Amino acid sequence: MVVGAGIAGLATAWWLERAGWDVLVVEKAPAFRAGGYMIDFFGPGHEVARRMGLLPAVEARRAPISSVASVDERGRERASISTEAYEAVADGVVSLLRGDLAEVLRDAVRSPIRYGTTVSSVEELEDFDLVVGADGVHSRVRELVFGPSSVRYLGHHVAAYSLDDPALSAQIGYRYQMLTVPHRMIGCYAVRDGALAALMLYRSSSSVLPADPAVALRERFGDLGWVAPSLLSVVPSDVYFDTVSQVDMPVWHRGKVVLVGDACGAVSLFAGHGASLAMTGAFVLAEELAVGTDGAFERYQARMKPVVARTQEFGRKFIGWMAPSSRLRISLRDMAFRLSGQPVVRNLIRGSVMPDVDGVLLR
Ligand SMILES: Cc1cc2nc3c(=O)[nH]c(=O)nc-3n(C[C@H](O)[C@H](O)[C@H](O)COP(=O)(O)OP(=O)(O)OC[C@H]3O[C@@H](n4cnc5c(N)ncnc54)[C@H](O)[C@@H]3O)c2cc1C
Structure with missing residues (x-):
């Protein structure tokens, strides 16, 4: 059983079913969730997608973002980095919506996915030969099996949502534009069909989220100009609203239960490689299980954990x-x-946007 049909869970299901396991995926959400926020997908996860034969489908969903721009309160550009310069520092990067990557994986998975289903007790896990907790940063499997978890709060809350506003979407275009003031960032970019995706990040000393996201976001960003009033006027009820955290736990497995992806090693949006590492973890776990179930979890953890720790530090x-x-x-x-057009500066940026993830795919 794989708990969670996100990036890690779907990739794990794919590799396990190819290795001959009978897999059941359970997912808490009532149905597949499309869209979401933009992710930069590269590094070892990109290589795993290639090995799965999924790169053409991933490429087909590449967002046509042409640049990332910092703007002032009137929306005037202060500075920008072209996608070309960004791609030069982040080899092979594909920017796409998280939901699009998940959809590519879901379409490739043959195992049944039971939506609107979760686990509520450890006893239920007894019915399966192997239980993979792939249920994200707030993992229920982790809580049930390992007790209170080691979540490291990184001092910020984040919100992401889409809105249908063809006029605003056309005005912003396929450029990731962001307004930054100390401790707060509000950004947006056009997505398909006249929609716009919004991202808001603010510092907070509290690791407890405010009860009402719309109220909290208006309190935090209501004084800003540019497109802030338009974005804040339509915060939907299904907004993604969360604390920014990492998960750091000494052991990722117990008995026949093992964790993958954010559930055991969330690196946070600041590190930007979570989806890539989720795919990588799925691959490494399946590869070690194929070598032999004895000690597979230990070998999987020994390969993945140092890379996750380095990425978290980064x-x-x-x-x-x-x-x-x-x-x-x-x-x-x-x-x-x-200055990102200059090779020297590019190298400096490369050092600060790329954690050391080399070698994780080698056995
Ligand atoms: C704003 C933002 C920007 C990011 N940018 C990047 C980026 O640029 N590059 C990158 O690589 N990564 C990025 N990430 C991180 C990336 O999205 C995650 O690391 C990645 O999605 C982790 O995959 P996962 O499958 O472990 O968890 P998730 O994608 O969170 O999936 C977990 C799944 O489990 C389900 N679930 C939860 N609880 C239960 C339960 N009790 N029972 C059953 N199912 C359950 C959830 O509904 C979900 O479907 C970003 C994250 C955020 C928030």
Whole structure:
């Protein structure tokens, strides 16, 4: 049984069913959730997608984003980095919606996926030979099997949602535009069919989310200009609203239960490689199980955990780039954007956007 039909769960189901396992996937959401936020997909996860034969489908969903721009309160560009320059620092990167990557995986999985289903007790897990907890950063499997978890709060809350506004979507275009003020960032970009995707990030000392996302977001961003009032006027009820956290636990398995993806090793949006590592974890787990079930979980963890730890450390350092704490830091980041055409600066940016994930796919 695989719990969670996200990136990690679907990729695990795919590899296990190819290896001859009978797989059942259970997913809490009542139906498949499309869309979501934009992710940059590269690194070892990209290579895993290639090995699965899914790169053409992933490429077909590539978002036509042409640049990432920092704008001021009137929407005037302060600095930008072209997609071409970004691709030069992030080899093979594909920007696409998280839901699009999940859809590619779901379409490739043959095993049954039971939506609107979750696990509520450890006893239920007894019915299966292998239980994979792929249920994300707030994993229920982790809580049931390992008790109170080791979640490291990174001091921010994040919201993401889409809205249908063809006029605004046309105005923003396929450019990721963001307005940053100390400790707060609001960004948006056009997505398909006249829709717009919004992302908001703000610093908070509390790891408990406010009860009403719309109220909280209006309180935090209501004083800002540019498109902020338009975005805040339509916060939908199904907004993605969460704390920004990492998961750090000493052991990823117990008995026949093993965790993959964010459930055991969330790196956070600051690190930006979570989807890639979720795919990688699925592959490494299946590869080690194919070598032999004895000790497979230990070998899987030994290969994955150091890479996850390095990426988490990298993510913590990246907070200051994504959510700068002062106007000076915002100006420095914008300067790096402006100079991103220069090879020297590109190399510096490469060092700060790419964690060391090399070698994880080698046995
Ligand atoms: C704003 C933002 C930007 C990001 N940007 C990037 C990026 O640029 N690049 C990148 O690689 N990563 C990025 N990430 C991280 C990436 O999205 C995650 O690391 C990745 O989705 C993890 O996959 P997962 O399958 O482990 O978890 P998820 O994708 O969260 O999937 C977990 C699944 O389990 C289900 N579930 C939860 N609880 C239960 C339960 N009790 N029972 C059954 N099912 C359950 C959920 O509904 C969900 O379908 C970003 C994340 C955010 C929030």
